[in-house]
Amino acid sequence: MNLILLGPPGAGKGTQAAAIAASHGLIQLSTGEMLRAAVKAGTELGRQAKAVIERGALVPDEVVVRIIDERIARPDCDRGFILDGFPRTLGQAAALDDLLAARGRQLDLVIEIEVDDAALIERISGRYACAKCGAGYHDKFKQPKTPGVCDVCGSTEFLRRADDNAETVKNRLMAYYKETSPLIGYYFAKGKLKQVDGMAPIPEVTRQIERLLADVVAA
Numbered sequence: 068m069n070l071i072l073l074g075p076p077g078a079g080k081g082t083q084a085a086a087i088a089a090s091h092g093l094i095q096l097s098t099g100e101m102l103r104a105a106v107k108a109g110t111e112l113g114r115q116a117k118a119v120i121e122r123g124a125l126v127p128d129e130v131v132v133r134i135i136d137e138r139i140a141r142p143d144c145d146r147g148f149i150l151d152g153f154p155r156t157l158g159q160a161a162a163l164d165d166l167l168a169a170r171g172r173q174l175d176l177v178i179e180i181e182v183d184d185a186a187l188i189e190r191i192s193g194r195y196a197c198a199k200c201g202a203g204y205h206d207k208f209k210q211p212k213t214p215g216v217c218d219v220c221g222s223t224e225f226l227r228r229a230d231d232n233a234e235t236v237k238n239r240l241m242a243y244y245k246e247t248s249p250l251i252g253y254y255f256a257k258g259k260l261k262q263v264d265g266m267a268p269i270p271e272v273t274r275q276i277e278r279l280l281a282d283v284v285a286a
């Protein structure tokens with residue numbers, strides 16, 4: 068099964084992609100995570116992407132398309148993948164169509180996570196992640212079971228993202244509405260789009276997505 072999670076910054080794409088990938092044995096492909104890893108590793112790609120990410124703008128299409136193309140070619144993606152944060156422009160969507168067609172693969176479903184704008188700001192400003200394994204948390208909505216200890220790996224160190232500040236978030240939202248939101252119409256027209264209510268609590272959003280996936284499997 069090959070899926071796309073679509074939604075504005077803070078909608079819950081990463082949270083839901085991790086849950087669905089784990090329950091279905093799919094690979095989560097987050098271009099944001101890949102770019103942050105490149106920044107951390109200090110590669111040439113990371114050096115180029117750092118300033119763009121910190122501004123809240125989009126990295127050029129050809130850069131992210133190349134990353135996804137190379138990643139999908141790896142055998143662990145044969146069982147299927149969830150794209151989280153890609154595609155983000157109509158150009159990226161067209162490139163994805165081409166690279167899937169070239170491999171004889173298809174897109175099963177695009178799931179749009181719908182969230183009110185005001186809630187996005189609250190979600191992003193409260194977000195943090197384990198410094199060791201990357202598991203995601205929130206000050207109010209998703210705290211570790213034992214305070215200060217990662218549920219997944221037991222680490223006691225946590226990080227906040229450099230682009231999760233008020234100024235950058237405004238630019239990220241603007242980039243979403245200008246460049247990414249046209250994809251909603253693009254995938255609707257292709258008959259691939261379904262919505263979930265992203266204002267519901269995290270486990271309920273996961274259940275809504277599971278119901279959509281059950282329909283895909285049954286079809």
Ligand code: AP5
Nearest residue numbers: 076077078079080081082098099120126152190194205208
């Ligand atoms: P990226 O990392 O993709 O960031 P984003 O799209 O801005 O989305 P986020 O990761 O902020 O949000 P999310 O939807 O994953 O939400 P999460 O699950 O964490 O991209 C970062 C940057 O990289 C971009 O700005 C761009 O510069 C560059 N980039 C990446 N891909 C690119 C591409 N394809 N092309 C060009 N440039 C690209 O949830 C947020 C918080 O809310 C968490 O704390 C979570 O616990 C909480 N939460 C989640 N769901 C709920 C819920 N239902 N109720 C309450 N709280 C919830």
Ligand code: MG
Nearest residue numbers: 080081082099
């Ligand atoms: Mg994310």
